[in-house]
Amino acid sequence: MTLARISFSYLWQRRLSTALNVALLAFGVAAVTLLLLSSAQLEERVYRDARGIDLVVGAKGSQTQIVLSSIYELDVPTGSVLWSEAQEIAKHKSVRKAIPLALGDNYAGFRVVGTSHDYLTHYDARLVDGKLWQEPLEAVFGADVAARLRPRIGSTFVASHGFATSGGEAHNELPYRVVGTLARTGSVIDQLVLTDVASYWTVHAQQKPAEGELVAEPLPDDGRTISALLLQYASAGAGGELPRFVNAYKNLQAASPSYETARLFGIIAVGMDLLQGFALVLMVSAALSIFIALYNGLHERRYDIAVMRTLGATREDIMALLLFEGIILACVGAVSGLLLGHILTSMLGFALRQAQQISVTGWIWYSSELWIGGIALLVGVATALLPAWRAHEVDIAGTLARG
Numbered sequence: 001m002t003l004a005r006i007s008f009s010y011l012w013q014r015r016l017s018t019a020l021n022v023a024l025l026a027f028g029v030a031a032v033t034l035l036l037l038s039s040a041q042l043e044e045r046v047y048r049d050a051r052g053i054d055l056v057v058g059a060k061g062s063q064t065q066i067v068l069s070s071i072y073e074l075d076v077p078t079g080s081v082l083w084s085e086a087q088e089i090a091k092h093k094s095v096r097k098a099i100p101l102a103l104g105d106n107y108a109g110f111r112v113v114g115t116s117h118d119y120l121t122h123y124d125a126r127l128v129d130g131k132l133w134q135e136p137l138e139a140v141f142g143a144d145v146a147a148r149l150r151p152r153i154g155s156t157f158v159a160s161h162g163f164a165t166s167g168g169e170a171h172n173e174l175p176y177r178v179v180g181t182l183a184r185t186g187s188v189i190d191q192l193v194l195t196d197v198a199s200y201w202t203v204h205a206q207q208k209p210a211e212g213e214l215v216a217e218p219l220p221d222d223g224r225t226i227s228a229l230l231l232q233y234a235s236a237g238a239g240g241e242l243p244r245f246v247n248a249y250k251n252l253q254a255a256s257p258s259y260e261t262a263r264l265f266g267i268i269a270v271g272m273d274l275l276q277g278f279a280l281v282l283m284v285s286a287a288l289s290i291f292i293a294l295y296n297g298l299h300e301r302r303y304d305i306a307v308m309r310t311l312g313a314t315r316e317d318i319m320a321l322l323l324f325e326g327i328i329l330a331c332v333g334a335v336s337g338l339l340l341g342h343i344l345t346s347m348l349g350f351a352l353r354q355a356q357q358i359s360v361t362g363w364i365w366y367s368s369e370l371w372i373g374g375i376a377l378l379v380g381v382a383t384a385l386l387p388a389w390r391a392h393e394v395d396i397a398g399t400l401a402r403g
Contacts, residue, residue, distance in 0.1 A: 057253070
């Protein structure tokens, strides 16, 4: 009988204890894996959404709120920006690209965003069906919206005021027509219903534009507003001049996405560290449990070990037997934990999609997960070292004499 078969046989005889040790280690590995997958994807998504946007212009208020509402669609705008002032800022020499955003309505919980075609270009969005809007009150659905609502090209829908799924006043007299759906971009666009800013003005009675008029062809200013303006610098030196120019407006404020994002991650990191600490406590508990199981098992098997020695097993064979058992427990716990971590991440992603928030997926692999498995394996070896050494030093004659 090989050492491997002896190890498996021993662990199977004590399968309740074995299952408990494996479960403890698996829960610790799963918790670390869940944090790794979710935090890595969240960070990727946040930086992807903000990529290429150097400055956000919004009404005076919280800079964090301006960034969250305009880039990530996770908050409400701080107020309104006059269209005339937005045009002045967009024409500044330090601005390469300016993308208007008009927020305020939702459809089935998904935000209806008035913007320009530049917004789609910025996120490399492409159509999978239909066309882009060409007139006010035409709308294009992001990938997640289309997957959830399954609209037909040419069908109509009614948006409701506000961002909540219920309670807002429905704009029944001004329905939108679905003209296209977008491919998945992995960005905020996937969860938006997109239309022209002129649609926002029409629905909110700021002014009904002339037939075919889009935001690219604005009429002279008459008090119309938008919610925010996304800006891209024309040069590296614009970062000092343009924010001052924006902040000089009485009711406007400039917010830096990179600064606000870094600040948010600094806050989130504290919570992540606490959760990682909890996961490590689980892994340490699993290590102690495996150590106790192997150490107590050594005393139960001293006679068996002595018999094996008399039958020709070397000290190194006995030591390898205990080490192998620790490695088996660690490997099963690590693999189970990684699998469980991916399953939990998928469940979290499903819940986030149902809540129409930034989503994550468990169907992804990061090379850093190898470190998790390596640490779990190291835990198994480390906990088995002392029992293995004690087995190496078993007194054959004395053990056999005592029976």
